[in-house]
Amino acid sequence: MLSDKDLTRYDRQIKIEAFGKKGQENLKKAHIVIAGAGGLGSSVALYLTAAGAGHITIIDHENVELSNLNRQILHWEKDIGKSKVDSAVEKLTQLNSDIEILGIKEKITEGNVLSLLKGADGVVDCLDNFKTRFILNDAILKLRIPFFHGACYEFEGRATTIIPGRTPCLRCIIPRSPPEKKVPIMGTTPGTIGTIQATEVIKFFSGIDPLLTGKLLVYDSRYFTYELIRIEKNPECPSCGGQ
Amino acid sequence: MVTVRLFAAFREAAGKKEVNISAKNIEELIRLLIARYKKLAPLLIKNTDPLELEDIIVLVNGRSIWYLKGVETKLKEEDVVSIFPLIGGG
Ligand SMILES: [Zn+2]
Numbered sequence: 001m002l003s004d005k006d007l008t009r010y011d012r013q014i015k016i017e018a019f020g021k022k023g024q025e026n027l028k029k030a031h032i033v034i035a036g037a038g039g040l041g042s043s044v045a046l047y048l049t050a051a052g053a054g055h056i057t058i059i060d061h062e063n064v065e066l067s068n069l070n071r072q073i074l075h076w077e078k079d080i081g082k083s084k085v086d087s088a089v090e091k092l093t094q095l096n097s098d099i100e101i102l103g104i105k106e107k108i109t110e111g112n113v114l115s116l117l118k119g120a121d122g123v124v125d126c127l128d129n130f131k132t133r134f135i136l137n138d139a140i141l142k143l144r145i146p147f148f149h150g151a152c153y154e155f156e157g158r159a160t161t162i163i164p165g166r167t168p169c170l171r172c173i174i175p176r177s178p179p180e181k182k183v184p185i186m187g188t189t190p191g192t193i194g195t196i197q198a199t200e201v202i203k204f205f206s207g208i209d210p211l212l213t214g215k216l217l218v219y220d221s222r223y224f225t226y227e228l229i230r231i232e233k234n235p236e237c238p239s240c241g242g243q
Numbered sequence: 244m245v246t247v248r249l250f251a252a253f254r255e256a257a258g259k260k261e262v263n264i265s266a267k268n269i270e271e272l273i274r275l276l277i278a279r280y281k282k283l284a285p286l287l288i289k290n291t292d293p294l295e296l297e298d299i300i301v302l303v304n305g306r307s308i309w310y311l312k313g314v315e316t317k318l319k320e321e322d323v324v325s326i327f328p329l330i331g332g333g
Contacts, residue, residue, distance in 0.1 A: 040333040128333040153330035156251045174329060175309040178298040183332040190333060218250045218327060227250065229302065229325050236310035 001025045005098065010052050023206030024052060028099075030205045031055040031119055035108060035136055036126030037084040038062075039071035039185060040150045043194025044124050044201075046074065049092045051202055055100045056092070059116060060084040061107040071187035108132050113139040122204065124197055125149045125170075130177030137162070137170040138239050148200050150193045154184050155222035157193035160231065161200045161212040164240070168231050171239035173216065189221060245272060245318050250327035253299075256282035269301060270294050270314040272324065287326070298329050 002025055007014065010024050032053050034045050037060035045058055062084050064075040072084075079087040085103030092101045108116060113135050117123060122145055127133050133149070140147040140162070147162040149170055162169055196219075200212055215228045235242035244263040254260045257280040266272035273294065277284040289295040294314050301308045302325045308316045318324070 036333055038333050126333050128331065130331050133331070150333065151330050152332040153328065156328070156330055158330060172310075173300065173302070173307055175307055176298075178329050178331060183330070185332045220251050223255070229248075229250075229327075230305040231302065232305035234306055234310040 001028065003098075006052065009098070013051065018208050019202075019206050023202075023208070026205050026207070027052055027202060028054040030121045030201075031057070032201060033117055033120040033123045034058045034126055035123060035132070036060055036128065037072075037074065037088045037103075038068065038126060038128060039152065039187070039190030040126035040194045040197065041088070041124075042072045042074035043191050044126055044150075044198045045088060045092055046095070047195060047198035048124075048201060049096045049099065049101065051198070052096065052099060053201070053205075055102075057102045057104060057120070058085055058088050058092075059104045059106060059108060060088075061105055071185060071190050073191070108135060110135055114142070117143060117145075120145060122146045122148065122201060124201060125151075126194065126197075128183075129180050130174065131180070133170060134177065134239070140164060141169055141240055146204055148197045148204075150190075150197045152183075152185050152189040152193055155186050155189055155220055157189050157196075157217075157219040157221075159193055159196045159200070159212055159217045159219070160215060161204065163211075163213055165243065167213045168233045169237060169240040172234040172237045172242070173231050175237075186221070192219065192221065244320065246323045247272065247276065248323065248325045250325065252328055253283060253286060253326055256280060256286055266318055268312075268314070268318055269303070269308055269316045269324070272318060273314065286328070299326060300329050301326050 064079040074088045083105050085105050089103040141164050144164045149160045151158045216231050218227045233242040247262045
């Protein structure tokens with residue numbers, strides 16, 4: 001399953017006993033959807049591409065703007081005005097030409113979400129609003145696939161890994177969506193949180209425990225803290241009913 | 244005493260990451276908290292009377308109070324209440 005080139009390319013991570021050739025093979029087979037090609041999406045996509053996730057689909061409906069460049073490191077000055085997914089796919093295929101990378105320029109809605117996620121083994125939440133996060137949350141519950149949540153504000157970040165049937169869903173902890181606005185974000189925050197989400201994806205598909213399941217990571221780079229908050233399923237949750 | 248764990252900006256405003264408070268429900272706890280740490284008030288509440296919370300996450304032993312009884316959610320001695328801002332940027 002792994003080629004000689006794979007064995008050389010991924011040698012340093014294959015050397016990790018808990019990961020090994022088996023972990024690399026499983027990662028190569030996985031089809032991962034990255035929802036959003038912004039700050040979190042840039043970090044997640046770069047690391048999953050470099051790590052050899054075999055099939056990556058990246059979805060975003062926006063074009064690159066100058067004010068994106070403080071944190072969306074997949075997009076450069078020359079890409080301003082271009083679609084984010086085209087800009088992302090261009091860089092990612094140059095980084096790793098051995099994997100399958102697909103860009104879809106579409107807004108995720110209740111109507112198209114199930115067809116967009118067709119064949120996906122996991123979804124990474126790299127969005128900037130809760131309305132779309134809740135659409136994805138409901139879809140992954142239906143499809144019974146894992147959902148890797150991330151969010152940022154200034155120097156703060158959050159991450160948790162949602163596995164239908166095993167952990168609380170996003171709606172269990174966040175019942176309502178806050179008003180949408182352009183929030184302040186230090187460029188490095190999505191870099192860190194995206195790296196954590198990508199690590200969770202790699203660990204999940206290669207079977208390495210423990211994951212951020214039933215735990216919300218609260219990260220603060222201004223005061224140098226990483227903390228875990230235990231989270232529980234909620235029987236009243238409108239999305240999962242605590243199942 | 245209920246253990247209150249504050250995170251992120253709330254920790255900065257209170258100057259503490261953990262506080263012990265004796266309160267019978269969330270409303271009483273929030274009122275005591277903002278009386279003790281004045282800088283927390285604008286971050287935690289929208290309205291004092293009736294008490295209306297900002298868009299924040301309040302968990303009692305890991306469960307969101309919005310699925311319990313909101314600010315009327317009852318508290319026991321050994322409960323752990325975690326309070327942190329709701330954030331959604333990417
Ligand atoms: Zn739920």
